[in-house]
Amino acid sequence: MKERSIAPFIILGLGGMLCLAGLLLYGTEAIAADLCLDRGGVFDYLRGVCRGNITNLPVPPLSQRNPIVLLCWTAGALLITASATTLILGKKRKSRAES
Secondary structure, eight states, X not given: OOOOOSHHHHHHHHHHHHHHHHHXXXXXXXXXXXXXXXXXXXXXTTTTEEEOSSSOOOOOOHHHHOHHHHHHHHHHHHHHHXXXXXXXXXXXXXXHHHO
């Protein structure tokens, strides 16, 4: 019986952790903005602070205000896709070799 490499599983886990890190970064910003709005303030997304001295601010796109989140999600998705493809192709090769 041929042993499987654990590299795809490690890469899959790393991709999952990157996606989770992006989700946590985005989630903390969303919670901070929600708490600010509940207190009657205006959340400044570029500075990450609650401001009460103004009435409104534009909401910049996520890529402008927190590019690390997009980087984590993109890198994580690529790693997950690559490792999942490797695992699926490995299973297909194994099943062809057995038949």
